[in-house]
Structure formats: structure tokens, C-alpha cells
Amino acid sequence: MYSRAETSLIRKEFWTAFGQYMKPVPSATGYRVSWQNYKTGVRDIYFRMKAERDFASIGIEIAHHDEELQQLYFEQFLEFKKLLENELKESWDWKIHDHDEFGNKISRIQKVRFNLNVMDKNDWPEIISFLKPRIIALDAFWANIKPGFEDF
Template identity: 70%
Template sequence: MYSKAETAKIRKDFWTAFGLYMKPVPNAEGYRTNWQNYKTGIKDIYFRMKAERGYASIGVEITHNDTELQQLYFEQFEEFKKILESELGEDWVWEMHVQDETGKIISRIQKILPKVNIMQKEDWPQIISFLKPRIIGLDAFWCNMKPAFEEL
């Protein structure tokens, strides 16, 4: 069992390691980016990466408080589903109006890697290898499709 401080340090160490690993990778436009804290530039649309005890995940979260606007954004992503999945090279799980860990209603598109644990350093390469190509794919998609979301 880990103390809160130990858990926080291990999480911080993981995300620092991920950031250092991704630092030399430019975004789709050729610029340096902060991959672990990716900014979409659109309010209430986030690219989230999680590494927990038992799984890692990456996804798009739409968190607008107005569920009708949230649905509009989600449907816009659905319009571009083939382009997104082409960039990612795989199918993801699409969920409209689900509760997140805090009970807030969100919509999300995500991929989960089960049976990994951020607390076990030997799982870090597998988690990083899972997250890296997917955040790069999301960035490539977003580089081309962001203008369609700016108009909403």
C-alpha cells in the first residue's frame, strides 16, 4: 500500500517521464507541444490521458454543462468518425451523456488499455506505447478538423 505522498510522487514521475519521452515529437503542424496537457483550443473539449491502477485510457471528453450543446459537439465528432478512426487506425468507444468519476454528465470517445498499473514501473513502457500513437493521431485529426468545431 502506498501513502498519498508516494502515490502522488509516482504519478508525477510517470507524467514527467511521458513528457520527456514525447518532448522531441512535434505536433502535426511541426511545432513543439505539451502532449501530457494537450490544449484543444475549444472550451469544453479536452483530450484526456489517464494512467490509473488497473488501466490506462485516452479520449476526447466533451464537458459542456448544456447537454444539448454537448450533444451537438458529439454529433460533430460523429460526422468525422471515419476520418478520426483513419488517423487512429482503430475503433474507439463512443459514449454520449455518461457520468464521469465525479458524477458530471459528459460525452466521450475513448480507448482503454486494461490490466496496467501506473504504480508498477514495469508497466510504464506499455502505457507510454499505448498513449503515444493515439495522442499523435488525435493531434493529426484535430489539426484538420478543429475549424469545424470553432464554428459551433
């Protein structure tokens, strides 16, 4: 077992290593980007990457507090589903009005890879190999469709 402080430190080390690994990679628009803290530039839409004790995941979270607007955002993403899948070269799980770990109602589009443990440094290369191509693909996808979300 790890103490809370040890767990926090290991996670921080992982995300620092991920950031250093991704630092030389430019965004689709050619600018530098903080990959581990990716900013979509659109309120209530987030690209989330997680590395936990039993899984790693990456996804789009729509966190608008108004359920109808959250659904509208989700439906807008559905309009671009084929474009997203072409960019990612895979399909992801789509869930409308799901709940996050804090009980907030969100909608998400995500890919989860189980049996990876951020606490095991031997898993880090595999976690990074899972996250890297997907966050780059999300960035390329977002560069094309972001204007469709800026008017909400």
C-alpha cells in the first residue's frame, strides 16, 4: 500500500514524465500545448486523461450544468462522430448524462484501457503509448471542429 503522499507523488511524477515526453510535439495548429492539461478553449468541454491503479482513459467530457445544453453539445459531437473515428482510427464509448466520480452529471466520449497501473513505473511506457496517439488525434480533430462549438 502507498500512503496518500506517496500516491500523489507518483502520479505527479507520471504526469511530469508524460509532459516531458510530449513537449516536443506541436499541436495540429503548430503551437506548443500543455498536453497533460489540454485546454479546449470552449467552456464546459474538456479532454480528460486519467491514469489510475487499474486503468488508463482518455476522453471528451461535456460538463455543462444545464442538461439540455449538455445534450445539445453531445448531439453536436454525434454529428462529427465519423470524423472523430477517422482521426482516432477506432471507435470510442459514448455516454450521455453519465456521472463523474464526484456525482456530477456529465456526458462523455472515451476510450478506457484496463489492467494498467500508474503506480507501477513498468506500466508507464504502455500508458504513455495508449494516451499519446489519442490526445494527438483529439487535438487534430478539435482543430477542425472547434468553430462548430464556439457559438454555443
